[in-house]
Amino acid sequence: MHHPTAWASLSLGQRDVNPYYVKLRLLGLQGQLYASENVNPTKALNGNFDLAFVLVYLFPLLVIALSFNLLSSEREQGILTLLLAQPISAGLVVGAKLLFRLTLVLGLALGLSAVAMLGAQVPLDGRVGLWLALVTFYCLLWFGLAYVVTGLQRNSAFNAVALVGLWLILVVLVPGLLNVYVSAARPVPQGIALTVKQREEIHGGWDKPKMETMNRFFALYPQFRDTATIKERFVWRWYYAFQHLGDQSVRPLAAAYSQGLQQRYELVNRLSWLSPAINAQSSLNALAGTDLPTHLAFQQSATRYHDALRAFYYRYLFHKVAFTHADYAKEPTHTFTSTPEIKTAVSGLGKLLGSVGVVFATGLLLFRVRPINPR
Template identity: 30%
Template sequence: MSARRTRVFRVAAEEWRALARNRVAMIASVTLAALLVTSALLGVEQRDATQAARARYQATADEAFDAQPDRHPHRMVHYGQFVFRPLSALAFFDPGVEGFTGNTVFLEGHRQNSANFSEARQSSLLLRFGQLTPAFVLQTLAPLLIVFLAFGAVAREREQGTLRLLLAQGLRPSELALGKLGAHAGVVAAIAAPALLVLAAAGLAGWVPPMPGLLLMSGYLLYLSIWAVGALLVSLWVRRARDAMLVLVAVWMGVVILAPRLLPELAVARVPTPTRIETDVAIHQELKRLGDSHDPDDPYFSAFKAKTLARYGVDSVEALPVQWAGLVAMEGERMTSGLFDRHARDAFAREAEQNQLVRRFGVLSPLIAVRQLSMSLAATDTESHQDFLEQVERHRYAFVQALNLLQVTKIPNQNAGADPRIAAAHWKTLPGFTYRPPDVLQRAGDRIQANLLVLGCWLVALLVGCGLAARRLEEASR
């Protein structure tokens, strides 16, 4: 056993020595490490700057709202508020869908607005091909470097005739494969080391929660190991190094370049979603059927009027102790918000179905699995954005109803026809929005486990393939 281990270590050491002598490989490795460190530092700086800007805009919007003069509460309902989404701690590492979903929501009565001002709409088309982030470097560029370093691990030995000499000296093919695996496992560790150090430093500084950071790097180590083992498998099976390189580059283009861009289009074609205009038209038609609060003869609000008069024990709206128009506004907001929520849930369900369809292809593409894992742990996935919109809508409804309640209780019913106003001090009593980020391990635990399992199964399957290829090589050498 000791002699076998020594031979495996020698093979690994020789592979490392060969890689160290390859000047192009060393330059490429150093360049990739520099890209990882640079992208991480730029990501942290950009995240901090974006977070500070959004906090500043939020404070400015809140101050502008609080500084409004004495007004009718319903005017303030239409004046509205702006809400800016804060960035997650790991957004610098993997921004996920942040650049495409928008970050600002305008809150007003009778409407449920979507998020606006996404980076993709304000930047060049290059953003759609990937930002320079640690996640992009590890997902896209690192596999290509691993392929370049490992494609000739065995095929080159076969072409140069050294493989036959090694086997003639008693080295078994399984020992050769283990040694090459050990060497390129070290390559994977060296490639991922800068990102590991950045996450470790961020964790020690308290910027990043420890468990999501640990799971994030575990997922990327599995992903890069898949490429290293896959490259070795192809090198074991293919006779010429040139053919191995062509096969691996073709696989890289299909898995990394084509699949992430084709699968979302297939998902949209399979599960189509209505456009914003179609949704607005459908909502408007349903609102007309529900009831029109501005129509005194509307059947629903006529019945609501009768119930309200009976509850207060009066015969007319003028005799109500509270303002009738404010009660109508509260009831109308309740009805419209319920309708908006139903359409939003339907849209979220369609997006979830599309995402689930894409995730199923993680079985065929490890990039999909690591990308979904990375976005879930960084809280920059679609589900995190939907959680933000749901919290914003709950705040919008409470904000509008609080203003409607001020109209009900603070404005005398007898003055409903004039232009009554209430004191500006009331605007400062309204609740402000505070986003509460969910626990990613609790919210996305099932998806995280599933993606880690997919990556683990990919690695195990490729290791089994390497074992079979080594056995085949041993049988051929007899």
């Protein structure tokens, strides 16, 4: 069982798509490791709804709705000339309106985060400040984009279309293209191929000579070589022997699969500056301990537990040791709790901070080189 931390309810991450508990037996590991419960396809289509989704994908739309007409509305209403006649600069007017909207949005975002944290009973440690910083700079980035579009001094319709276009590019198009690129640049063996090969090996074990199977098994576990020759049609130790050989046959594929997923994750992290949505989502998942490296660590932990189960029960199977009620207390146990990837979250915050600086600097430059035209 992959026990979640309190943070997992705020950002589901990989727990939404990968199994977070497996029912392990002495049978072939790979078939159990990737098995998941059947779910309602309608629910799977809709997906789960967490705070990270709201903040990363929906809040930019709120920023756009509030900020697309920062300056254009006054021009279209014919009051911009009167406004500029006052002893205040146009930059100050735009800044004040931007700051007011920023206060509203940040108040809502940080308020939702605080309520969610209180409801989830998250521990009040440094992660709280890091989460709030990520949310703050992500919202600042979108206000910065609104500031840049305002600096172009076009009408409200153009501003709205431009900002929605930026949302589609940065939140939908770039992540989709990045997924295609990463899939091509870091090919990963298909999980279904791994499962099929393992099942073929296990099912083929029924038809192979028992001595051939046992000799292959004894090469891995020579301590059991002195067990009696199998003469019966079915013996449990032979059955579990070819189950384990099925796992051994796909071991290189399984290692390549896990390594490939890790390489894809690292490549996405290196390219996440291309999309603030990917950067923010990855950072929040890392902070909540629901990212891909944590899931891979859980699978490795489950693999070690399966090895411990085999080491514990093989003695009873192969040496025919009587299993008593008291032996249940000696059975290996498994526990795995998510741990946050603070380094990844801090790196994501640094990328957001750099992006915010670039965007606001661009907006300031636009207002300097293009004086505001009241008409």
